[in-house]
Amino acid sequence: MAKDRYRIKLNNQPHFATCTVVNWLPIFTRPRSVDILLESLRYLQLSNDLVLYGFVIMENHMHFIISSVTLPHTIGRFKSFTARKIIDLLIEKGEKGILQQLKRAKLVHKVDREYQVWQEGSHPVLIQDRDMMRQRLGYMHNNPVRRGYVDVPEHWRYSSARNYAGEAGLLEICESW
Secondary structure (H helix, E strand, O other), rough: OOOOOOOOOOOOHHHEEEEEEHOOOHHHHHHHHHHHHHHHHHHHHHOOOOEEEEEEEOOOEEEEEEOOOOOOHHHHHHHHHHHHHHHHHHHHOOOOHHHHHHHHOOOOOOOOOOOOEOOOOOOEEEEOOHHHHHHHHHHHHHHHHHOOOOOOOOOOOOOOHHHHOOOOOOOOOOOOO
C-alpha cells in the first residue's frame, strides 16, 4: 500500500476499499479460493486487527468496508497472506494456465516473488457519514445483481447482504456505525 495514491488519514474509522486481481483474472470462481479470503478476514477479526462492516466477493475482485488501528498494514497483511495461499492452491491443483497469467502480470519491481495475485493498492475511501455508509453498502451488495448473477443481494453467498437482511452470513459483521 505504500505506492497507493490514496492516503488514509483516520485509521480507526470505516473505509471502503477494493482489492482487485491482476488483469481482472477470475480466480474467485473456485469455492476454495474464496474460502481463503473468508478465513483471512475471520482471522483478522478474531485477532482484533480488523472490524468488518460489509463485504462482497466477486470472481475477480472484492469490496469491503473495514476499520483497523493500522489499516494500511492490515490490508497489506491480508493481501500478502491470501496471495500466498491462493498461489499454493493453484500450484496444488495444477492450474498452470492461470499461474502463467499471474507470472506474466507480475510487475517488474516485484523481484521477491514469481507471481502476483493482487493489483497494487486498494484505494481506501473514508466513510464520512451514515448516508455514505448506506450508499457504499448498497453499491457493494448490488454488485452481483448488476452482473446478473442473482435477483436480490441476499442471494449472493459471498456477501454481507444476508447479515443486513437479518439472515445468517458467512462472517460476523459490525452493523453499528
